[in-house]
Amino acid sequence: MPAWLELIVRVVGVLVAFLTLPLIVGQVEHKVMAHMQGRLGPMYAGGFHGWAQLIADGVKFVQKEDVTPRDADRPVFRLAPAVALVPYLLALLVIPLGPGDLVGQPLDIGLFFVLAVVGIGVVAVLMSAWASANKYSLLGGLRGAAQLLGYELPLVLAAASVAMAAGTLSLSGIVEAWRPWWLLWQAPAMVIFFVAGLAEIRRPPFDMPVADSELVFGYMTEYTGLRFAFFLLAEYVGIVVIAALTTVLFLGGWHGPFADAQLGWLWTLLKVFAVAFVIIWLRVSYPRLREDQLQRLCWLVLVPLSLAQLVLTAAVRLAL
Amino acid sequence: MSDRSGMPGEGLVKGLAVTLKTMTSRSTTQQYPDVAPELPPRSRGVIALLEENCTVCMLCARECPDWCIYIDSHKEEVAVPGAARPRQRNVLDKFDIDFSLCMYCGICVEVCPFDALYWTPEFEYAEYDIKDLLHDKDHLGEWMATVPPPPAHDPHGDPSKEETTAARKAVAPARPAAVRPKPGPAAGGTTP
Numbered sequence: 001m002p003a004w005l006e007l008i009v010r011v012v013g014v015l016v017a018f019l020t021l022p023l024i025v026g027q028v029e030h031k032v033m034a035h036m037q038g039r040l041g042p043m044y045a046g047g048f049h050g051w052a053q054l055i056a057d058g059v060k061f062v063q064k065e066d067v068t069p070r071d072a073d074r075p076v077f078r079l080a081p082a083v084a085l086v087p088y089l090l091a092l093l094v095i096p097l098g099p100g101d102l103v104g105q106p107l108d109i110g111l112f113f114v115l116a117v118v119g120i121g122v123v124a125v126l127m128s129a130w131a132s133a134n135k136y137s138l139l140g141g142l143r144g145a146a147q148l149l150g151y152e153l154p155l156v157l158a159a160a161s162v163a164m165a166a167g168t169l170s171l172s173g174i175v176e177a178w179r180p181w182w183l184l185w186q187a188p189a190m191v192i193f194f195v196a197g198l199a200e201i202r203r204p205p206f207d208m209p210v211a212d213s214e215l216v217f218g219y220m221t222e223y224t225g226l227r228f229a230f231f232l233l234a235e236y237v238g239i240v241v242i243a244a245l246t247t248v249l250f251l252g253g254w255h256g257p258f259a260d261a262q263l264g265w266l267w268t269l270l271k272v273f274a275v276a277f278v279i280i281w282l283r284v285s286y287p288r289l290r291e292d293q294l295q296r297l298c299w300l301v302l303v304p305l306s307l308a309q310l311v312l313t314a315a316v317r318l319a320l
Numbered sequence: 321m322s323d324r325s326g327m328p329g330e331g332l333v334k335g336l337a338v339t340l341k342t343m344t345s346r347s348t349t350q351q352y353p354d355v356a357p358e359l360p361p362r363s364r365g366v367i368a369l370l371e372e373n374c375t376v377c378m379l380c381a382r383e384c385p386d387w388c389i390y391i392d393s394h395k396e397e398v399a400v401p402g403a404a405r406p407r408q409r410n411v412l413d414k415f416d417i418d419f420s421l422c423m424y425c426g427i428c429v430e431v432c433p434f435d436a437l438y439w440t441p442e443f444e445y446a447e448y449d450i451k452d453l454l455h456d457k458d459h460l461g462e463w464m465a466t467v468p469p470p471p472a473h474d475p476h477g478d479p480s481k482e483e484t485t486a487a488r489k490a491v492a493p494a495r496p497a498a499v500r501p502k503p504g505p506a507a508g509g510t511t512p
Contacts, residue, residue, distance in 0.1 A: 032343065034347070035342070035343040035347055036339040036340075036342050036343040037342065038342055038345075038347045038348055038349075039347055039349055040347050040349040040351075043351065281336060281339060281340070282336075284339045285335040285336050285338070285339045286332070286335060
């Protein structure tokens, strides 16, 4: 296969994953959340149990008027949704789906790249918040910035723990080095990474920046139509990325009960959807954290715990 | 948080269990326009009129708290063969219920001495014009087809009045019925 064809295949593959996985997760969220609340959820769109609800939503968003507030900083305001979306697309590029070559772009510093790129999200939040010329947007954006900067620390420390255990920064390398007993050894890091990841994508119970009952819709208040849809899409791609990272770093990626070489992609996808289900489950079950509780959890619980995990990892690594 | 007993994080697990349990049990949503709701037979949907039973006694119209029943009638003479005089009989000309005024108290159904009014569970008679909520006697008569059979008698409840009187008649006074002679010239005419 010529290099350019391979490149196109890989990029198209990542793009397809980028466009379908969030929709599947979104649809699952609709249905799971509905059933957890004793409802049925969408039942009409598409005929069979509302499978096309999100497509219908997309069509609706496209038809909506694209409003930019008069006092808004127009270029920044218009650019923010793209800045929110693109990092996750780049992150999907380096997350391995299966063993060997089943990855958009194998990268030796994959973990470093993913964490750096996911960190760009805070820029999008601040851009949309400042550019909207709206006090609710600004409040939401500042909350978001404080939250994202705070939770970046336990996220990186937890990821560093597993990178230290595996002795590599390559995501594929980490999966290869992974052993089932790491589930126990790296369990605190996994919980910390998962919780910090939830906060990183501003999912309930960490949706203080959005907080629709007090801040209208946080930094997304002034957005309409397609740009708003981009923010929503970014949230769901965020779920996929965080679930995929948790899978790859802590749940053994393509390691499954049998046929890792052939069915690795299936095990990875199954784990990703299982983690995504837990993310939805937590959203339905728990109320939103207050701003001070949010910061307290980060600085007084997660950061010390992740440091302790780092020490534990180093000790075990040296002892072995 | 700290004043409660139990393991730390117990509440978090309980919350997850509640949502998981709700998810795995059947949801109670009724798919209304697609699936008709199963209403109990005594639901107060709309009032049906059995015109043959109505004697134009006007009790319903008088008892109606918001006066939403309009009745017109005239008297007709019916010649009965063998009778000395022709009988008079009320004929119903108009029987309207204005469902835009009706408050579904059911007093008219309760007071009707001849069982001419019935509740039916039909409720889909919304109209675009409020005037169309005035149902005339033909419209009210159409609802009769939807009157459900009365619910079965509660096995633990008291027997109905009709049943007790029938039972009493059947057991105790077999004598008066037997003693009472058949009316007619052959019986001797001892009784009036």
